[in-house]
Amino acid sequence: MTGEPVDRVVAGVLKDLLGYAGPISDDLGPPDVQGWDSVAHISIIEELESRLGVKFTTEELVAMGDVRAIKETLARHHAREPQPG
């Protein structure tokens, strides 16, 4: 798990995979980014998994339709993680 804000990680992934350099907002999703289709979606979420050090279920992957959903799913994962100390 990195300390980097989720927005920045999402921005990095979208730039590297799809060449997107626009603003990142909670509402940003597939319709707003050229090339973010259902197939690219798997690559985007998998790249997020690798950069954030998490593993989503495939049902979660399908349901993550915008940046807000990504953040919410991540928060659920954090809540489930055992706390240090």
Added chain:
Amino acid sequence: MSQRAVNTEALLSELQSLEAGHIESWVARLCMGGPLPPGTVAAICAALRERGAGQHVGRMLQLCDLQALTSVDALRLRTLARAVETDAGRPKLRVWVTGAVTLDALATGLEAALLCRGYLPEVKLGGFGQLHMDLRDAEGPAARFQPDFVVVGYDVAGLAPELVQARRNLSDPAGSIRAGVGRLADSLTEWRRHSNAGVVLHTVTSDSLWRVGFHDYRHPGGAAATQAAINRALAELCGEISGVYLIDVAELAGQMGARFRDERRRLYGRYPASADAMTAWGVLAADCIHVVRHGPRKVVVCDLDDTMWGGICGEVGPANVQVGPEFPGNAYLEFQRALLDLKSQGILLALCSKNDPETALEVFRSCGRMALRLDDVAAYRIGWQPKPRLIAELAEELNLGLSSFVFLDDSPQERAAVRQALPEVLVPELPADVVERPAFVRSLRELWPVTLTESDWNRAQVYQAQRERERLRSGSASLADFLRSLGQVLTVGPVREDGFARVAQMHQRTNQFNMTTRRYDEAALRRMCAEGAALFAGSVRDVFGDQGVTVAALVIPEGAKWRIDTFLMSCRVMGRQVETAFMGYIVEQARRQGVRTIEGEFIPSERNKPAAEVYARLGFAGPFPMPGGGQRWELDVETAVLPDVPVEVSEM
């Protein structure tokens, strides 16, 4: 396994600190070191662009180690390269990707690989599941795209759904296989009616088949038997329809192991394999296309000490070099066997070593443990001159361009020297660990054939006979004396049914004596002959042996005129006046058929300078400029008198 250790961050900060004027030499220095990991190449390309030095991106892309390409790297490289003005003069290549599964990652890997191989590719992905429509519809999007190649992807369920769905014929899958592969064959036959584009099919894996536990291999309906039967049927299909090639994805799956499968992508995205596997599959298809377009490289030049055998023969003595049944000698022995396999595929083996010639050759004579013998070798240069010079001499002796060469050497310094001086030569990063080398040699796809003909088996013998001829030539008073003493016989005639494969192969392989460099494959040649063209070919034999079919021409009748569309001759018989005798035969045929004029064309390429004067020498009038470049030459059939040459002509 052969990747050099690279610190990408250090390279990037080096680049950042460079003055603009030094970037070019920095890139050149990187090139001397050989292939780089794709992620490093992508990062450097991006940095070059940011520095306004995008003109070097094309060169950087060629450094990409494609065997290590991941799906993310492929996306990054493709995005980068598309945005950059790639250098002019790259050959364009149009590829249509279609199938019965999700193929986007394959298409991306394919496009990235073609870019790195020096093409300007346009890769288009057909609609999901449109395989048969794409192939059958002469007015459909695939046909309208006019691709040079079609890459087809499927899994067992997409190819033969009967096998996976109904489970009706578990004990006898043959009927379902026939139906599935038959459907594909019908679609490809339809495709051939409106397109000559090459088609790349692939073998299937056994993932979705019924695996009968411990009994599987013994059950006729088990996964192993069914997979083997499907793949055999696909291979037979390639033999029936010309211009169809088969890449071995089942073998790729074996190499990638657990990384090949991805259940998430399979069940959610209809991927037949993981994204990285689909990328590797795209690279495999690109490599196949590259070899179909250019033919495989033809010569492997190999160093001796610590490459062919372990140890320095001049120090340990010729009888004591490491080669034999025990480690590490067995690694060198297997390396030699891998070279001999290449020889059986028509690749010429040559030696290049900094050594005392007598000592080095003594190893071949006195060390009984060697698998490779001196008579397996087409040519050698052993001495103390720089290796680039020795390799250039080998190219001259074998009469082959340097772009046909691969150089294997354990020394990074020698590899760098050859890369710098002879950039056309392929210089792979031979692994430092000897145990990895035999598999590495077998994995060099630029040496993989797409067809094997009889002439591949005896190519090395042909070149040995060539050396005998050279000896005779240097002992003859004049060229005319030499040619007469060869007793050459040209057996010539229209190409028969079983001759198309070799003539098509010549169209792919011949560079120097190739008047138009039009690279027709077998399908195209057959189609043009069916439409009225005449394809003539000749084989040459002399006192030293038979060189096989070495000269060919495709003639298109246009009223009272014959236009020679392609005219090519193997470098094996260049300089022996065979082309004059062959043209004499064509003129004779033209006379018999009342043809008035024979028109020849010469389209200059980088490599066909040796053919520039041929039509002038044969007495054609010209040159007249051709629209779009090139020269046109004309011969009046009635008055034509060709020079008398010492070649006896015998009609087939």
